[in-house]
Amino acid sequence: MQQHQIVSREQWIAARKAHLAHEKELTQARERLAEERRALPWVKVDKSYVFDGPNGKVEFGDLFKGRPQLVVQHVMFASDWDAACKSCSFWADGYERMVPxxxxxxxxxxxxxxxxxxxxxxxxxxxxxxxxWVSSGSSSFNQDYGVTFSPEQIATGKPMYNFGTTRIYGPELPxxxxxxxxxxxxxxxxxxxxARGLDMMNAAYQYLDLTxxxxxxxxxxxxMDWVRLRDQYEPQAAKGSCCHG
Incomplete structure (x- = not known):
């Protein structure tokens, strides 16, 4: 951790306001980027994807639940794994309560x-x-949308992930x-x-960035070596606590 000046409240306010100007620049740039994103062209989905849900087969259109928009979280969980990816689970803990x-x-x-x-x-x-949460194991959905790769694709060593900008580092990617x-x-x-385009959807990381x-x-x-499934963290005593039982 870098060393920090210890200053008066007035000096801190002045430094904070200077930083606020930079934050506003980022906010305005983010708003321009969001507007540009909404203006992107679309591609019609011609394949008839069918997924496996807890109550049987589910067609792609049914996932919308009568709404016009659908966000698909590609969660890394291969057929032979016993648990989902810990990092994908880190994200899932964040959007769990956003659904309503x-x-x-x-x-x-x-x-x-x-x-x-x-x-x-x-x-x-x-x-x-x-x-x-549905299974795409009986369709090519994961492959078509760039999150599942074959051993042959991985063996090429070519950048195929993230629109061909990143090398494949595993058969399942987020x-x-x-x-x-x-x-x-x-x-x-x-x-x-x-990849890093997912970063902004992790609220925990955004909170940590404030500290x-x-x-x-x-x-x-x-x-992300430190990340664990939520039920695998060891209880830690608070450091520097003012409460002494």
Whole structure:
């Protein structure tokens, strides 16, 4: 952690206001980017994807639940895994309670993974999640939307992830895809993001970015090495507590 000046309240306010000007620049840039994102062209989804849900087969259009917009969380959970990816679960803990709020703005949310439904349901129960989660194991959905890769693709060493900008580092990788369904029932792919593009959807990271230590990931084997499934963290005593029992 870098050393910090200790200053008067007045000096701190002056420094904070200077930083606020930079934050406003970022806010304005983010708003321009969001407007540009909404103006992107769309691609019509011509494949008839069918998923496996807890109550049987589910067609792609049914995932919208009568709403025009659908956000798909590509959760890494291969067929032979016993649990979902810990990092994807970190994100899932964040959007778990957002579903009703998004529904109020005409947007449905669904998690999609390769693993069979029985595994999805068991892990969902373990984590206490309530969002919809379906299996794409019987379709090419994951491959078509750039989150599942074959051994042959990995062996090439070519950048194929994140629109061909990133090398594949595993058979299952994270992502988010967005779709729109019109009144005629036609479905369109409007947006996808991967890798660091997912960063802004993790509220916990945004909170950590407000703190002096930040994400505190320096020196780790890889940035998210510290992340665990929510029920696997060891209880830690608070440091510097003013309460002495």
């Amino acid at each position: 709020h998004l529904a109020a703005r005409d947007t449905s949310v669904v998690a999609v993974s390769l693993a069979p439904v029985a595994k999805l349901e068991a892990f969902k129960k373990r984590m206490g999640w309530s969002f919809d 992502g988010i895809s967005v779709f729109y369904r019109n009144e005629a029932g036609e479905v369109f792919h409007t947006y996808s993001c991967f 002096p230590l930040g994400r505190h990931e320096e020196g780790l084997p890889y940035p």
